[in-house]
Amino acid sequence: MTAPRAPKGTYDLLPDEAAARDAVVAVAARVFAAFGYRRVVTPEFEETGLFARGVGEATDIVRKEMYTFEDKGGRSLTLRPEGTAPICRAYLEHGLHKWPQPVKLWYYCPMFRYERPQAGRYREHYQLGAEAIGSAESMVDAEVILLLAQLFAELGVGGLRLAVNSMGDPACRPAYVARLREHLRGREAELCGDCRERLELNPLRTFDCKVESCRAVLDDAPHLVDHLCGDCREHFDRVLALLRRAGLEPELDPRLVRGLDYYTRTTFEFSSDRLGAQSGVGGGGRYDGLIEQLGGPSTPGVGWGAGLERIGLAMGETDAAAAAPQVYVVSFAGDEREAAFALAQRLRAAGVRTELDLAARSPKGQLKQAGRSGAAWAVLLGLDDLAAGAVRLRRLDGGGEEDVALEAAVERLARLAGEAS
């Protein structure tokens, strides 16, 4: 079997599926606009160092999931594995700190991660995302979360729950991490091998572990939310209050430690019970240290990403009906085919959705296609009983015919099609 296939973890969207995708993105564009977010487009690949520095050397993404390659000039480049670092890079590169803050942006683009595919997980997947950069106000955290909630509501994404947590900031996290590490060291014998590594690299990640014995240790572990500094505590409480006031019911989840190193303070994740094991449909958080980490001035930011494939799964399949042609041009005589072709072009130029046979079908075959295409009208050329220079318009949905001069057909059909729509 040498026939080429789509690479592992990638997929094609055939027209019906692409139309469904377009419909989702169109809803998103409208919701983003309502919240004052404007779309940005960044490159599909970046310098590898952007992700290594921005996302964190210790993360799975950087350690084992990046599509990294060297170009012919010897540069190390990486296909974008996540959306936030590139946008922060663009914010810095173009001096967006001079715009009114916060700068509110959204994106829709593919992400690339080398992982084993499974339900709702791909090596190339599409994300919709929002970033609000330049304000540390708790209201911004609440706004981006409410934006995502409204998007899900308008799309009909169901079975949702919202988990939130706070990761603290440089004032309180180091002390907490030390405390956690101490707790884990005390019971290291009960931890799995992975967690013993995490203990050294990043103890917070042990909260992700599902191994029974580790969970027992972590159930007794101190939680970061209980050890936040005053500023972080106040920020978190305000975010929660704003969300509740807006009608959301955020569930505190001390275990919600997302796998990207740049998060500070608020983290959140929407999950849906309509998905498989990969139940997260959208999530994000605040990243007040990221831009500084990239070499810029200290600049706060908050945002999220949401997977289009998972949104599709959680919405249920919605079949987007193709826009049927309004007119189908049929030629009954072989020497009328060019006239039919010309007529179709004139109809299209007049804004009428028009199809005609491009496969040399018999007249019967053409009518069959016309019927199946969903067109409301067929234009018949080349019938023996037609007057010279005339064509016949036939209603396909109820019957009924009228003959008109070829020259008048475009105007007549444009009018009929306009009435029908």
Add this chain to the structure above:
RNA sequence: GUGGAGGUAGCUCAGUCGGUAGAGCUCCAGGUUGUGGCCCUGGCGGUCGCGGGUUCGAAUCCCGUCCUUCACCCCA
């Protein structure tokens, strides 16, 4: 990287105890010396994922391999 399940026509699948491959849908044509969706008939379409082994004979049994899929890790 690890584990489970599965690869037969473009799609969805059947194929008995090993005997040399079928159905439905789609597509095309005819039924209707030129008027459609339904219906009827016919046609197109398969190295049974690939390689090796057992056998007189393999889609079927064995081994390997690739791919798909679900799950772990982690994320969208």
